[in-house]
Structures are given as structure tokens and as C-alpha cells.
Amino acid sequence: MDKIKNLADLRNLKDKLQSKTKLREKSEVPEQMIQVKVAMATCCIASGSRETMNYIVDELDKRNIDAVVTQTGCMGYCYAEPTVEVTLPGKEPVVFGYVDARKADEIIEKYIKAGTLVEGIIPVNYQKIENN
Ligand code: FES
Numbered sequence: 001m002d003k004i005k006n007l008a009d010l011r012n013l014k015d016k017l018q019s020k021t022k023l024r025e026k027s028e029v030p031e032q033m034i035q036v037k038v039a040m041a042t043c044c045i046a047s048g049s050r051e052t053m054n055y056i057v058d059e060l061d062k063r064n065i066d067a068v069v070t071q072t073g074c075m076g077y078c079y080a081e082p083t084v085e086v087t088l089p090g091k092e093p094v095v096f097g098y099v100d101a102r103k104a105d106e107i108i109e110k111y112i113k114a115g116t117l118v119e120g121i122i123p124v125n126y127q128k129i130e131n132n
Contacts, residue, residue: 034067034112035087036060041074048100049082055101056084059108067112077122086111095122 004010038044038053053071060067077083080097086107087093096107097120110116 032089034065034089035085035093036067036069037072037075037085037087038069039073039075039077039081039083039085040071041078043078044074044081044083047081052082052084052099052101052104055104056108059105060112063108063113065108065112080122083122088112088115095124096120097122 004013036056038049038056040049040053053069057069060069072085075083075085075095077095077097082099083095083097084099084104084107085093085095088111094111094117096103096118099107099120103120106118110118
């Protein structure tokens with residue numbers, strides 16, 4: 001953490017902490033939030049998923065998009081790393097493969113902001129079992 005040298009630094013720190021708190025409160029109702037999961041198992045990281053995750057976190061923040069970004073283990077799509085799962089409120093999760101910064105930018109602009117599908121979706125290889 002940076003040193004607080006003056007009142008402006010203190011206000012900046014307060015604003016940062018308040019926005020993190022807001023996000024944490026919203027994340028208690030994740031179905032109402034944009035959720036982004038980045039696979040971060042060992043070979044995901046070797047393929048660049050850490051850079052992808054950092055890019056997504058920074059860009060969502062810069063573009064004022066509220067989203068919960070988390071990391072997950074292997075999603076079973078090791079051949080297509082880095083892989084990113086995006087769930088828009090009220091929609092089924094969509095998994096994108098080979099997500100570098102360029103692809104992440106496209107996903108943010110086209111899928112997250114506009115709801116338009118983009119190339120690179122990995123077909124789902126499982127289905128949820130609903131309890132009726
Ligand atoms: S280890 Fe990265 S998705 Fe499987």
C-alpha cells in the first residue's frame with residue numbers, strides 16, 4: 001500500500017475501499033451481477049491466464065463495468081487456454097477459449113456491454129441437473 005501523504009491520498013484510499021465494499025455487497029447476489037471466471041490452474045497460468053485476468057480486472061474497472069471477477073481451477077478445456085467463463089445476469093454461462101488481451105477486449109465490448117455473441121465460444125460438455 002502507498003503511503004498517505006496528504007488529505008487527497010486519504011480520500012482516494014477511502015473511495016477505493018468504498019467501491020470494493022460495494023462490489024463485495026453486490027457479490028452476495030451474484031445472479032444479479034456480471035460474473036467472470038478465469039481458469040487459473042497451473043497450465044492455464046503457463047498459457048497466460050494471469051495476464052488475461054489482470055487485463056480483464058483493469059479494463060472492467062477502467063470502463064466502469066461492475067462485475068465479479070474470480071479465478072477458478074481447471075474447467076476441462078485445457079486445449080483452449082486461457083479460458084474465461086462469462087455469466088450475464090439471467091443468462092447461461094458462456095465459456096470463451098484462447099482469451100488473450102485482444103480477445104478479452106472483444107468479449108468486454110461485444111458480449112458484456114452489448115450482449116452480442118463473439119467467436120471463440122467453447123461448446124458446453126456438461127449439463128446441470130435441476131432438482132424438481
Ligand atoms: S489446466 Fe487450464 S483449463 Fe485445464
